Amino acid sequence: MADFPKLLTSRYELNESWLLSTVEKHGAYEVARKALTTMKPEEIAAEVKEANIRGRGGAGFPAGVKWGFIPKGNTKPVYLAVNGDEGEPGTFKDRTIMERDPHRLIEGCVITLFAIGGHIAYIYVRCELVKAIRRLEDAIEEARQKGFIGDRPFGKDHKIEIYVQPGAGAYICGEESSLLNSLEGNRGEPRLRPPFPAVEGAFRCPTIVNNVETISSISEIVRMGGKAWSDLSRLPRDGGVRIYGVSGHVKNPGIYEAPVGISMRELVYDLGGGMLYENRPLKAVIPGGSSTPVLRADDVVNAPGENDPLHAWQGKSHLDVPMGADTYRALGTMLGTCCATVMDNSVNMVEVARNLIHFYAHESCGQCTPCREGSAWMRDILDNLCRGKGRKEDVRLLVEIANNIMGNTICAFGDGMSMPMLGLVQKFYDEFLEAAKNGVPGSPLGDSAKELMLGSGA
Amino acid sequence: MAFSLTPELEKLVDDLLTRYPTKRAGCIPLLHLCQRQVGWISSEVIDFVAKRLDMSTSEVKGVVTFYTMFHQRQVAPNVIWVCRTLACEIRGGRLLQKHLEKRLGCKVGETSKDGQFTLLSAECLAACGQGPAIQINDQYYENLTVEKLDKILDEYAVENPKAATVTK
Numbered sequence: 115m116a117d118f119p120k121l122l123t124s125r126y127e128l129n130e131s132w133l134l135s136t137v138e139k140h141g142a143y144e145v146a147r148k149a150l151t152t153m154k155p156e157e158i159a160a161e162v163k164e165a166n167i168r169g170r171g172g173a174g175f176p177a178g179v180k181w182g183f184i185p186k187g188n189t190k191p192v193y194l195a196v197n198g199d200e201g202e203p204g205t206f207k208d209r210t211i212m213e214r215d216p217h218r219l220i221e222g223c224v225i226t227l228f229a230i231g232g233h234i235a236y237i238y239v240r241c242e243l244v245k246a247i248r249r250l251e252d253a254i255e256e257a258r259q260k261g262f263i264g265d266r267p268f269g270k271d272h273k274i275e276i277y278v279q280p281g282a283g284a285y286i287c288g289e290e291s292s293l294l295n296s297l298e299g300n301r302g303e304p305r306l307r308p309p310f311p312a313v314e315g316a317f318r319c320p321t322i323v324n325n326v327e328t329i330s331s332i333s334e335i336v337r338m339g340g341k342a343w344s345d346l347s348r349l350p351r352d353g354g355v356r357i358y359g360v361s362g363h364v365k366n367p368g369i370y371e372a373p374v375g376i377s378m379r380e381l382v383y384d385l386g387g388g389m390l391y392e393n394r395p396l397k398a399v400i401p402g403g404s405s406t407p408v409l410r411a412d413d414v415v416n417a418p419g420e421n422d423p424l425h426a427w428q429g430k431s432h433l434d435v436p437m438g439a440d441t442y443r444a445l446g447t448m449l450g451t452c453c454a455t456v457m458d459n460s461v462n463m464v465e466v467a468r469n470l471i472h473f474y475a476h477e478s479c480g481q482c483t484p485c486r487e488g489s490a491w492m493r494d495i496l497d498n499l500c501r502g503k504g505r506k507e508d509v510r511l512l513v514e515i516a517n518n519i520m521g522n523t524i525c526a527f528g529d530g531m532s533m534p535m536l537g538l539v540q541k542f543y544d545e546f547l548e549a550a551k552n553g554v555p556g557s558p559l560g561d562s563a564k565e566l567m568l569g570s571g572a
Numbered sequence: 573m574a575f576s577l578t579p580e581l582e583k584l585v586d587d588l589l590t591r592y593p594t595k596r597a598g599c600i601p602l603l604h605l606c607q608r609q610v611g612w613i614s615s616e617v618i619d620f621v622a623k624r625l626d627m628s629t630s631e632v633k634g635v636v637t638f639y640t641m642f643h644q645r646q647v648a649p650n651v652i653w654v655c656r657t658l659a660c661e662i663r664g665g666r667l668l669q670k671h672l673e674k675r676l677g678c679k680v681g682e683t684s685k686d687g688q689f690t691l692l693s694a695e696c697l698a699a700c701g702q703g704p705a706i707q708i709n710d711q712y713y714e715n716l717t718v719e720k721l722d723k724i725l726d727e728y729a730v731e732n733p734k735a736a737t738v739t740k
């Protein structure tokens with residue numbers, strides 16, 4: 115198995131790794147101390163910019179650039195909102211940081227607040243993650259007692275407070291503007307932009323929203339310097355290391371730290387240990403959480419043009435293209451949260467679409483008509499297809515509905531449900547036609563309801 | 573009967589409200605505290621929260637109805653959430669749900685005959701790599717099989733049938 119150096123997860127295996135007394139012996143808060151006592155906020159921000167770290171929450175926006183969007187000459191309070199909602203199906207990495215090394219996140223918050231001129235950070239965590247919330251709250255208390263946060267962190271005259279804010283069970287609250295509404299005590303409905311949160315966010319003040327993993331990377335970036343961090347990656351303009359998650363039909367599901375730009379093949383076969391069952395080969399993989407279009411194991415790159423961003427991988431399997439924000443966009447999918455949901459050839463793709471559309475229909479906040487109605491229509495159509503009550507026209511209708519949602523909603527939820535639906539239909543068109551004809555045997559809605567699962571894992 | 577928090581929890585509220593520039597921002601944490609005390613969000617709880625935070629009852633109700641984790645009806649002392657989303661499903665999540673329905677004698681969305689468990693369906697619990705996963709009250713159980721699940725439920729039945737919070 116490939117052995118990559120550990121930076122973000124280096125303390126995961128320590129005994130009681132969530133305690134300050136443990137991690138302090140392994141470098142925790144060294145960088146925060148150095149940053150607050152010897153660096154200027156602009157210097158920190160410059161390192162983060164040079165690090166080319168793209169947001170780890172799904173959209174892949176460069177964090178250093180985002181920090182620069184706080185209006186010059188701003189006189190209002192500046193907030194940091196850390197996104198620990200982790201609701202994207204297939205994603206389970208932020209939880210490990212919060213549970214196993216909460217001090218890494220808190221140190222990141224301290225450095226970030228200092229760099230952006232903020233005094234309060236809210237870590238918004240989905241309330242199901244009780245252990246993560248308790249570990250964070252205890253860790254904050256420990257850091258406060260040591261004087262790492264509070265009125266004068268490390269003796270610096272820059273007050274810092276960090277609070278954990280629980281969610282209440284709504285995937286949409288991971289969307290940054292919805293998160294802000296939820297934080298303010300409202301229904302978690304997304305806001306129209308502009309204004310963007312960096313200009314007008316929490317409590318109508320400039321707010322930087324960053325993912326848990328993004329903020330947890332800040333201390334290592336500042337420790338080694340932006341350039342060195344950027345060079346850890348195998349790709350340009352997409353720096354560093356990150357935490358990959360592998361789930362589904364692999365031998366060793368779980369999280370793995372590795373450089374940005376490893377290939378899906380390395381993730382599934384080296385890190386993930388390969389396919390779970392000898393006789394059931396890889397069929398498809400969802401690369402970045404359920405909102406990203408599926409990759410087919412047997413697709414090859416078709417990029418004959420010399421200027422095509424994927425030309426270097428011409429004729430190679432999609433699995434061999436490095437996993438990066440730009441490369442994956444060129445592939446017609448998205449890197450998202452950089453995790454693989456691996457499916458072997460026992461899985462029916464119409465069932466996959468049905469499973470996921472139930473998620474989206476349940477989680478649509480209901481604000482925009484195309485998303486609210488479209489998700490329910492697609493759900494009903496896919497239910498019908500699976501139970502053998504579908505028609506050939508239904509497949510076309512699915513595509514039409516998805517196309518009509520795209521771009522017509524306030525937030526990216528609509529695109530995030532439509533793109534994968536379109537991807538599934540396009541890449542597995544025959545399976546959808548077959549379902550329209552004969553249903554999906556073994557589907558829980560099938561009339562012949564046999565005790566069959568999607569794949570027969572477990 | 574009007575609802576009020578125990579003095580212990582009430583102290584937490586005072587601390588909570590120092591965290592934000594507005595009172596309303598305390599709404600979701602406060603609702604959680606109330607639910608921790610009585611198990612669900614009754615209309616008395618809504619009145620209490622509205623008064624405490626200078627919100628209208630309809631605003632608070634709007635918040636309550638938006639979020640899945642606020643119970644709008646009374647639930648059993650133990651709530652079981654079974655993840656139904658893709659990564660768990662392809663590792664056998666559906667079998668767990670069927671087994672639970674059989675063992676508890678109720679469907680998803682209902683309470684068991686003995687009144688001890690409410691069975692609910694969850695969307696992705698951020699445990700996909702350890703699927704299939706379920707949550708019972710505050711505790712996650714991962715990498716489950718039907719046999720492991722049975723053992724867990726046996727323990728609940730014997731040890732602590734009324735435990736509202738079990739954290740290890």
Ligand SMILES: Cc1cc2nc3c(=O)[nH]c(=O)nc-3n(C[C@H](O)[C@H](O)[C@H](O)COP(=O)(O)O)c2cc1C
Nearest residue numbers: 169170171197199200201288289290324325328526
């Ligand atoms: C429907 C939806 C759900 C999202 N869920 C999450 C989430 O759970 N966690 C997260 O960090 N970002 C989530 N995002 C992305 C956020 O809107 C935002 O881009 C991110 O938190 C910014 O942080 P980053 O730049 O560090 O990635 C979601 C976006 C959408 C549209």
Ligand code: FES
Nearest residue numbers: 655660697699700
């Ligand atoms: S799919 Fe079950 S925890 Fe993510």
